[in-house]
Amino acid sequence: MPLPPGSVRPNDAVHTPVVLPSIKRATAPIVPIRPIGPEHRAQLLRHFLALNPDDRYLRFGYAASDERIRAYVDSIRFGQDEIFGVFNRKLDLLAVAHIAIESGQTERAEFGVSVLPRGRGLGIGTRLFERAAVDARNRGLRVLFMQCLSSNGAMLKIARRAGMKVHNEGGETEAHLELPEDNYQSHLNALVENQTGQIDYLLKTAMRQWRCFWLFGRCTESA
Ligand SMILES: CC(C)(COP(=O)(O)OP(=O)(O)OC[C@H]1O[C@@H](n2cnc3c(N)ncnc32)[C@H](O)[C@@H]1OP(=O)(O)O)[C@@H](O)C(=O)NCCC(=O)NCCS
DSSP, rough: OOOTOOOOOOGGSSOOOOSSSOOOOGOOOOOOOOEGGGGHHHHHHHHTTSSSHHHHHHHHHSOHHHHHHHHHHHHBBBBTTEEEEEEOOSOOEEEEEEEOOOOTSSEEEEEEEOOOOTTTTSSSHHHHHHHHHHHHHHHOOOHHHHHHEETTTHHHHHHHHHHHHEEEETTTEEEEOOOOOOOHHHHHHHHHHHHHHHHHHHHHHHHHIIIIIIIIIOOOOOO
């Protein structure tokens, strides 16, 4: 039975603690990741529209037009699915992860991710996967899976590094990670990560307002 975020099973101590995925903590970069709500639809749209045709193909599995991207963003079911994002100092979304849970599905969730080119190679995709795995685990899901093109070297690296089982079929790859049960530590990890992401967002908001109003006298989209 999934527990609400922040709650604890009484007998957590007897569950074997499992950390997901198995990246080396000492070398993992600190990436402030924040849950994204419907109030960020405009930023989500800007993020996906900023992907070039090749990246859209890699992310969605087809050459998504601007219209299809608008429809995708409008169709995100906040509350059922989970969206995580990484904001830059202008409060644009540098990276977005979507954990999609099919209706009536209590076992499996699908992971999709995109990082804008200027943020790549810094470990953000890996950290978003790790955050998604913890979230899915805390929701009581058993499997986190993702689909990508077999030519998507960066995504396959993330999958293998996370210990996912990878299955190639033709030009496509499906990878899945079996999730252990949630425990006290996994809920605490999520709580700390959410707080870190929230503090980072509030600091960036304050800095942006300071910059806009004190330096330019007004806030514009590009400030
Ligand atoms: C896939 C994607 C999310 C990776 O994001 P990222 O933040 O760069 O990922 P990370 O930095 O955590 O890790 C990527 C790893 O792949 C490696 N890599 C990059 N391109 C690669 C390639 N062509 N072949 C093999 N490895 C590659 C990087 O060097 C890095 O490894 P390292 O950490 O050992 O240096 C990003 O490239 C992206 O948004 N692509 C377009 C959308 C997409 O493909 N989405 C996935 C489908 S769901």
